[in-house]
Amino acid sequence: MIAPFNxxxxxxxHADWIKFIKLQLExxxxxxxxxxxxxxxxxxxxxxxxxxxxxxxxKPRKVHISKELNCPASLRGGMDLIIGKIEKGExxxxxxxxxxxxxxxxxxxxxxxxxxxxxxxxxxxxxGFVQRNPRVSQLYNFLLYARFDEENAYLIDVMDHKSFSxxxxxxxxxxxxxxxxxHFKVDEAFTLDDPISDEFVKELRNKGGTYFFEAExxxxxxxxxxxxxxxxxxxxALTDGDYYxxxxxxxxxxxxxNMGFFLGAIREKIGRDPKQIHFxxxxxxxxxxxxxAYSEILFK
Numbered sequence: 001m002i003a004p005f006n007x008x009x010x011x012x013x014h015a016d017w018i019k020f021i022k023l024q025l026e027x028x029x030x031x032x033x034x035x036x037x038x039x040x041x042x043x044x045x046x047x048x049x050x051x052x053x054x055x056x057x058x059k060p061r062k063v064h065i066s067k068e069l070n071c072p073a074s075l076r077g078g079m080d081l082i083i084g085k086i087e088k089g090e091x092x093x094x095x096x097x098x099x100x101x102x103x104x105x106x107x108x109x110x111x112x113x114x115x116x117x118x119x120x121x122x123x124x125x126x127x128g129f130v131q132r133n134p135r136v137s138q139l140y141n142f143l144l145y146a147r148f149d150e151e152n153a154y155l156i157d158v159m160d161h162k163s164f165s166x167x168x169x170x171x172x173x174x175x176x177x178x179x180x181x182x183h184f185k186v187d188e189a190f191t192l193d194d195p196i197s198d199e200f201v202k203e204l205r206n207k208g209g210t211y212f213f214e215a216e217x218x219x220x221x222x223x224x225x226x227x228x229x230x231x232x233x234x235x236x237a238l239t240d241g242d243y244y245x246x247x248x249x250x251x252x253x254x255x256x257x258n259m260g261f262f263l264g265a266i267r268e269k270i271g272r273d274p275k276q277i278h279f280x281x282x283x284x285x286x287x288x289x290x291x292x293a294y295s296e297i298l299f300k
Contacts, residue, residue, distance in 0.1 A: 007263075008276040013252040016281035017245070021048050028055075029093055030101045030128075039103075045241030047103050050234050054100055054107050056116060060089035061153045066176045068168075071120075071158045074139050078120030078130070079158070082144060086153045094130050095119050095144075106232045108205040109164045114225035115156065117143040117164070145169055147180075147224075154180065165202040167213060170224065174215035184224045191218060208232055247288065248281060255279055255290060266295045 021044045025036050028051060039047055063083050071079045082095055095118040099105045109115050120142065121130035132140045145156045145163070156172045163169070173181055192214045204211050208230035214220045226236030255262060266274050278293040290299040 007274050010276070010278040011252060011255060013248045013279075013281045014245075017248045018044060020281070020283055021045055024048060025051075029091070031103060035101075035103050045245060046233065046237050049240040050106070050237035051100075051103055053234060053237055054105075054110060054116075055096070056092050056148055057150075058089050058091045059150070061086050061148065061151060063087060063153050063155060064177065065155045066157060066172050068172050068176075069155055069157050071144075072139060072142065075120045075142060075158065078122050079144065081122055082118055082120070083155075092118065094124060094128055095121075096129075098127070098129055106228065106234060108228060108232065109225075111225045111228040111232075111234045111236070112201075112205060112223050113170055114147050115145050115169055116148060117145050120144055120158070147173060149180070152180075165198045165205070167196075167198055167201065167215075170213055170221065171215045173224070174219055174221075178219075181221065181224050184221045186212065186220045186222060192220060205232075251281065251288060251290065262290075262292070262299070265297060265299070266292055269295045269297055 018041050025031060025044070025048060026033065031051070036044070036047060063086055082092070084090075085092055085095075093100060097107075097117070097119075099107075109117065119130050119132040119140070121132050121140065123131040125131055134140045141160045142158050143161060143163075144158050147154045147156065154173065154177055156169055159166060159168075192212065195214065196211065201211070201213075203209075205228070208228060210223065210227060212220050212222060223235075226234065226239070228235060229238070262279075263274070263277070266277060274294060276294060280291045280293055282289040282291040282298060291297070292299070
């Protein structure tokens with residue numbers, strides 16, 4: 001591509017973005033290249049952000065325990081192990097569902113209510129996950145249900161495997177940390193005529209249906225986890241993918257519309273007019289930069 005100026009311009013931030021996602025996927029634990037090699041480029045970002053959402057980014061967080069949490073004494077060791085890992089910012093993948101190895105999987109509990117479930121075993125098995133077989137102990141039927149944000153971990157309760165649609169999970173969040181989910185709350189004048197059942201929640205998730213949940217009179221919430229599409233895919237992951245795609249395209253447009261500024265900076269650095277300019281997208285710690293390869297200038 002020949003720019004209006006007298007030099008060759010190489011610029012393709014979309015290709016750089018796709019290359020970045022592929023590199024990130026290669027570095028994700030539990031995934032093999034064959035798991036995502038055939039995924040179309042336009043869907044790569046969705047799968048990447050969906051996996052990140054499911055995996056819980058390892059970083060130190062403050063732990064908050066609900067008043068209702070009741071952990072059997074025999075599982076307390078597993079609970080303490082998880083709390084220690086959360087506070088230190090250690091990897092929690094060993095405590096997650098083994099379905100984290102499946103890049104195509106959609107976690108409907110997470111997509112609907114923003115709640116993760118973690119296994120409370122303490123022994124690591126050969127595949128790197130904690131022991132969780134109910135045939136070893138019926139106590140492995142119990143899970144820790146928790147919600148995470150970037151700075152905090154909210155431990156809701158220890159309940160069995162059948163509690164994925166138990167509305168008590170949302171009620172506990174509402175009663176303990178209402179300020180953390182208030183942006184999912186609808187108009188307080190809005191109430192539901194009839195309460196919904198846990199079975200109804202499960203059925204709607206299976207059908208990809210959206211609903212409102214009333215934690216108490218006048219406290220009606222939309223999907224705290226961002227919601228899911230009719231096909232069961234995570235709306236949050238889809239939105240994140242669209243957001244960053246638009247950000248990348250905006251940066252490319254910015255460079256093209258301000259070429260004079262960039263050319264001036266490059267000319268000042270190398271002491272002459274460049275014959276070729278090669279802009280690359282550079283991403284570090286969620287920050288996006290523009291890097292020019294020949295002058296080695298990083299534009300913040």
